[in-house]
Amino acid sequence: MRRLPWARTVFWLYAATLMLPLLWMFGMSIRPNADILGAFSLVPQRVTLENYETFFTDSTWYSSYLNSIVYTSMNTVMSLVVALPAAYAFSRFRFAGDKHLFFWLLTNRMAPPAVFLLPFFQIYQSVGLFDTHLGVALAHMLFNVPLAVWILEGFMSGIPREIDETAAIDGYSLPGFFFRIFLPMIRSAIGVTAFFCFMFSWVELLIARTITSVDAKPIAATMTRTVSAAGVDWGLLAAAGVMTIIPGAILIWFVRNYIAKGFALGRV
Amino acid sequence: MSDGRQKHNRAWWLVLPVVVSVAFTAIIPLMTVVNYSVQDIFSPFDRIFVGLDWFRDVARDPEVRGALVRTLIFSAQVLLIEIPLGVLIAVCMPRRGWTVSVALVLVALPLLIPWNVVGTIWQIFARGDIGLGGWAVNKVVNFNYTLDSADAWITVLAMDVWHWTPLVVLLAYAGLRSIPDPYFQAAQIDGASAWATFRHIQLPRLRGVLTIAILLRFMDSFMIYTEPFVVTGGGPGNATSFLSILLSKIAVGQFDLGPAGAFSLLYFLIVQIVCYVFFTVLTRSGR
Structure with missing residues (x-):
């Protein structure tokens, strides 16, 4: 052009x-x-390099960095495991209430996180999930599961249905087909979805900060508490900021060709 | 969801895990909020039913109304700036060769930064004494986002444009890439100007992705919390105190369960209504 x-x-x-x-x-x-x-x-x-030195030697800094990596990874795996069969069902079958369910999932993406602060805080304390990695990973499923279902469904719908039918004629059961043929076919879509789940869990602060105190405290929360009697430690804060950009900057290279499609929820 | 799918009610079993997990993370908390919103809670064992009193109080509260107006103005400004700018940049983006990958990664980078770090970046960048942006503006006019309301607003708006225009760029770029080449060849043969090509070929084909872009940008700008919280903390005064900031102050700061619950539900309702209106208008117009 x-x-x-x-x-x-x-x-x-x-x-x-x-x-x-x-x-x-x-x-x-x-x-x-x-x-x-x-x-x-x-x-x-x-x-x-003294700012980075502080970051890697002071345990409040590097341990909260690890916390963030642990709960985001858990969330990514959990969201994918839950979303894969559902996305397959939405792209391949018609069932009672499918359209309503699909759109209802998106409305959870519209919920202001601030709305969920109090109930999360109280429910998690009463069931013992407060300040655990699992707790944050579960809470982030609020927005990541709908996101994963939407992105995966968009990609899966692009794969012709004839493949399913041929496999059925060849004698594959649904689980056999799903794991041995279908999953390998959509591995780039899974990669993209995993990337987005990781990213959205990684960038979220409000919920993660509310339901943690010490053991699972995210790096983002540590960064908001750098103000000491001596004022803000700008150098250290900047170093921590650079460190939080690194995981995304590395991962993005692998999905660069799909990233636009992912942000469009698999629909372009 | 294209049709031609098999009818198969057992597919519900495949969807069940999603329903269970979303029930745990969304429905139960939402019901808890409804429960708070109709009661006056003194302690877990001492509470009285107050009906819709909290809703009335919240709807009349001048502080809430102020925050609502500010948030609406902010969202409108965000959409007016980011959508045209994003489309312009997408049209200008390289289309062939190795620069495409570089361009995609550079544009996507701001989207992958934790939201509070975006706040930190701008907290540093916009300061008059140590930040490049604030220092440069200070050479021309007096600028201090911690003291002046207008400066604080501009800083938050500039930050949002910096942070989220890339999303619009990526979506529009993906939409432009999906237009088949023959369209452009036909336009060229007809001797169409660049503007005519854009107006009559590119723009109509962008409807789908722009609908998603407008919806996402509205939702997220209307729910904005972390970035202004880090940069201005809602101040100076309450110049940048948006709905989320006010809500979390009432909920977690003052622990007023009833008003916070009613506030949350009204807030959620407004987001849903505006999204529904946008969605209907955008999908119907031009059909």
Whole structure:
């Protein structure tokens, strides 16, 4: 197709603007605190790794980082296990109330997390899930299960139904077909869905912070408590911020070709 | 959900795990909220039924109304800026070669940053003393987001545009990629201008993805909490105190179960109604 002459310039200018705040934070993270609050300078005068050193040696920092990784991973696996059969059912069968159920799932994506704060807090305390990794993983299923069902269903509907029928004629049972033929066929969709579940659980703070206190405290919550008597430790905060971007930045490379389709809930 | 599917009621067994898990994470908590909203709770064993009193109180509360108006204005501004900007950038995005991958990763990066870190990034970036953005603006006009309400609002809005326009870009880009080449060849033969091509070929084909984009951006901007909480804490005064921030203050800060419950339900209801209206209007227009 014909391109506008200035299209390239507009796009790369936009991309540069997008990166500016990120690079600035990275710049903060490698400066000593004295330099941050001292004279303003575009490029760090002295480069130091002491902020990262603190991050990796202070247990409140690295243990909450691990907490976040543990509960997001649990949530990703749980959401996928629950969502896979359901997405298959929605894409292949008609059953009583299927359309209503499908749209009702999306309304859970519309629920403001703030609405669920109090009940989660109280229910989790009464059943002993408060401040556990499992608890946070379960709570995040609130928005990740509907998301996973929607994305997977979109991808699965793109696979012709004739494949199911041929397999049935060849004598495969439904579970046999599902695990040996269907799952390998949609592995890229599973990868994309896993990525999105991981991401949305990783970026969420409000619920995770409310139902944890010490043992399962997410990195995001630790970051909101950096204000000490000496003021905000900007360097350390920036270093922690850089660390939280890394998992997403690594994972995104693997799903880059599907990411737009994933954000469109598998429908483009 | 295309049709031609088999009728098969046993498929319910496949959906059961989803229903159970969502029941545990959504329905039971929601019922708890309903239960709070109609009672005055002094302690777990001492509570009285008050009917719809809390709903009336919340609906009349000037603080809630102020937050509602602010949130609506914020959502409207977000949509007005992010949707056109996102479509423009998507049209300008590279389409061939290795730059495509780089462009996709760069654009998607802001979406993968934890929301409070987005707050942190802008907390640093917009400060007049240590942040590049705040420092640059300060050279032209006086800018301080911790003291001035307008500056705080602009900071939160700029942050949201920075954070979420990439979502619109990705969706629009995916929509543009799905347009078959012959459409453009036909337009070229007819000698259509770039604008005419966009207006009559690209834009109509973007309806589906833009519907999703508008719905998602409305829902998320209407529920915004973490980013303004980190940057401004709802201040200065209550200049950036949106519905979520006010709600979590009442619920977790003051532990007023009844009003918080009623507030939650009204809030949920508004989101659902506006989404339903958007969805109906967008899917019906142009049919």
